[in-house]
Amino acid sequence: MLTHIYDFVVIGSGISGISAANTLIKNNKDVLILDKARNSGGRLSTRIHPTFSFDHGAQFFTTKDLEFSQIVHKAIQTQEIAILEHPEKGIVYAGNPVFRPFISKLTGSLEIMQNASVTHIEKPQDKPEERWCISIADNQPIFAKNIILTMPAPQTNALLPEYLTELKHTSLQALYDPCIAILAGVEVPLSSSIFLDNSELLDKPILIEKGNIGWSIAKWSHSVENNTAYLSVIIHANPEFSSQHIEEDVSTFPDSLWEEWKSHLKTDARFDVSALPKHISYLKGHKWRYARVTKTADEECERTNQKYSIALAGDWLEGPRIESAWISGRNAAISLLPQD
Numbered sequence: 001m002l003t004h005i006y007d008f009v010v011i012g013s014g015i016s017g018i019s020a021a022n023t024l025i026k027n028n029k030d031v032l033i034l035d036k037a038r039n040s041g042g043r044l045s046t047r048i049h050p051t052f053s054f055d056h057g058a059q060f061f062t063t064k065d066l067e068f069s070q071i072v073h074k075a076i077q078t079q080e081i082a083i084l085e086h087p088e089k090g091i092v093y094a095g096n097p098v099f100r101p102f103i104s105k106l107t108g109s110l111e112i113m114q115n116a117s118v119t120h121i122e123k124p125q126d127k128p129e130e131r132w133c134i135s136i137a138d139n140q141p142i143f144a145k146n147i148i149l150t151m152p153a154p155q156t157n158a159l160l161p162e163y164l165t166e167l168k169h170t171s172l173q174a175l176y177d178p179c180i181a182i183l184a185g186v187e188v189p190l191s192s193s194i195f196l197d198n199s200e201l202l203d204k205p206i207l208i209e210k211g212n213i214g215w216s217i218a219k220w221s222h223s224v225e226n227n228t229a230y231l232s233v234i235i236h237a238n239p240e241f242s243s244q245h246i247e248e249d250v251s252t253f254p255d256s257l258w259e260e261w262k263s264h265l266k267t268d269a270r271f272d273v274s275a276l277p278k279h280i281s282y283l284k285g286h287k288w289r290y291a292r293v294t295k296t297a298d299e300e301c302e303r304t305n306q307k308y309s310i311a312l313a314g315d316w317l318e319g320p321r322i323e324s325a326w327i328s329g330r331n332a333a334i335s336l337l338p339q340d
Contacts, residue, residue, distance in 0.1 A: 005131050005143045006032045011118050012150035014042020015322055016313040019329030020148045021110050027337055036117040040107050046100035049282055052185035052232045053098045056286050059217050060092035061322035068326045075102050125163045128308045146309040148332050152290035153316045170301035174316035178246040179291030182235040182257045185282030190227050192275045210264045214238035235261050250285040293320040304335040311335050
């Protein structure tokens, strides 16, 4: 039986990995994405509950890059992306109502193996023309002519062979802030006094940035048939709180941050917070250990080694924005394509 050798294997199905793979597909390359997660999207991934849905990573993004802007505006037309007004950043783009449909469209033509935890990549140092062998936990190895690594910098560093010293040096340059995220879901009767007879509030997200809460957004959905409103709340702790508690069990913070969120909501005269039910239908925590890049790798650092057919990508190379991850993935793919 002949072993299939991919033109490219991309490790990571976040935005940079999706961007790299789409660039390669446009150039008629045989591409496979490997990712240890259950779903694609990275920090634009969505957690789905039977009643609630949560974008528990990035809540919105902005665009400047021409290609990425065109992709986003097409998604607005097909209603996968919504336009929001941020109090400080102005126009931003968010999932409509979550990012999963947008990510599904971006990955629709890609071959992706989820739940694939890459443990090792190998190529003989004295034979750079050889194929890469990618070892996957509880699975058969995958072979490829080229590799693009799109994970956070520390994970990239751990996977790189020791002889790729310049790329390993690059991956040591980036620094991150962690983020603790809380996902809360509440069911409220449409007749509840929480709205103070102002049903228009159902169409408006609630934004809170105070105290230990670095950012939070609450979105309503409702069912007239069930006479019920569903409140999905995402709370991101600020960097100070997150750094202090990132090593603790994830079950220790949801209650305290939820109570703090409610205390801030009390200052909003539009709501009767006392009408929120004591029982929370859904309350979970999630830890993003590499949430926000605080220092990118130096521009002069090596990002591609053409001799060994390997490149790096991620927002830690370009800047702490979703669009930066897209640009980085595209640049990594181009750097390994044959140049005319």
